[in-house]
Amino acid sequence: MTRTYKIGQIVPSSNLTMEREIPAMLRVREKFYPETFSFHSSRMRMKHVTPEELKSMDSDSDRCALELSDADVDVMGYACLVAIMAQGNGYHRESQKRLHEVTLANGYPTPIVSSAGALIDCLKLMDAKRISLITPYMKPLTKLVCDYIEYEGIEVHDAISLEIPNNLEVAAQDPFNLVDIYKRLDLTGIDVLVLSACVQMPSLAAIQIVEDECGIPVISAAVATTHQILTNLGLEAKVPGCGKLLS
Template identity: 60%
Template sequence: METEVPAMLQAHSVVRPNDRFTFHSSRMRMKKVVKEELAAMDAESDRCALELSDARVDVLGYACLVAIMAMGHGYHRVSQQRLTERTVSNGATAPVITSAGALVEALKVMKAKKIALVAPYMIPLTELVKDYIAAEGFEVVDWRALEIPDNLDVGRHDPAKLPAIVAGMNYADADVIVLSACVQMPSLPAVAQVEAMTGKPVLTASIATTYAILKELGLDPVVPGAGALLSGAFPYDKA
């Protein structure tokens, strides 16, 4: 889970040499990607926010999309507010973004209405993700659940398999292809290939999270090789 977001921040530093980052993490326990374990994991997020705020970080990222989306529609707003309050209570106020909220906001930035979606989860969890996104106003025209139950196996999934998975999907009407609705499932190496293959902009949970982090820090949302959202085509109003 701590791979692609730091990699993109480091790649950002190559094109913006004055922007330097340190990366801090506090982990919540989870082995099987099932609703019960996700709920137990989310309950640990308050502890993590306190631990990370001890380091006086500038922004916190809750980097598990499905843990948020499995808690009910709109939960990313509840989580972000509650965890920000934890940092305030520690005298180390820091904004909190979630990968779930970041994905939703990124789709709005890209003016997407219809999306195609790939997720590593079992079908019931993937349906929760699909319904959560639909409740935010987007139509999921096609989706694939890779049905990987073990959390470690999600992180080991070969991103080279993703283009063939997308090739078998009905993405013609999609405005954006969400290549990985999971920060942990590797996808970055396949983003440019899928964009070239489909002619569609490609977004992932990790790309959306990186965009949200850069925006929260007031930095240019530019990362080479990280798809349309981080190409420089979607600047935000710094005012």
């Protein structure tokens, strides 16, 4: 009998992309592997990507973890990279531990993946020492993300900030625009290109195109999150057509 794994996602109320891109990747995987997946979300209020709203939103994540654990999901993904990174260096470890304890206390101990932690862990797995990245954030938040990554021992060589403050506008971006935008980055000597360091900015359709074009491994926060979800389920972290990390 084929097992269906229940994927829980803790998402900002205005986030649309993670409930599109993660299911899209896992639906592709279902064509090649026996496992199937169902998807379940709980939302935290957030409309504008500002430090104030991010802090307020993050405080709601415990409630979301509790709600999702009521459904006895097999893994939970905290689907907002910058909300974690805005709380201080290394915060993904504290957040993941706290949310796991919430599920444990509710009688349904659940592995927790955060997009922030997934990006860091996957960059380390790829032995990335130097990267370039694209974000939709205002420049101060992009700097915060770069500082967070560099605190983990990974140099951010170059970054582009698209400066889109409204979270719905971020979700409305055409991922194929990234095929041109990335060419404005300095890719000299980098090990990995992060095409979207934001789980709300769509990039999945462009990942393989850009990787094939530039010859450098290309990932996104969503791709990294999918990798860590599969890893925590004890499954092969493979999805065809989504770049080297999932190949």
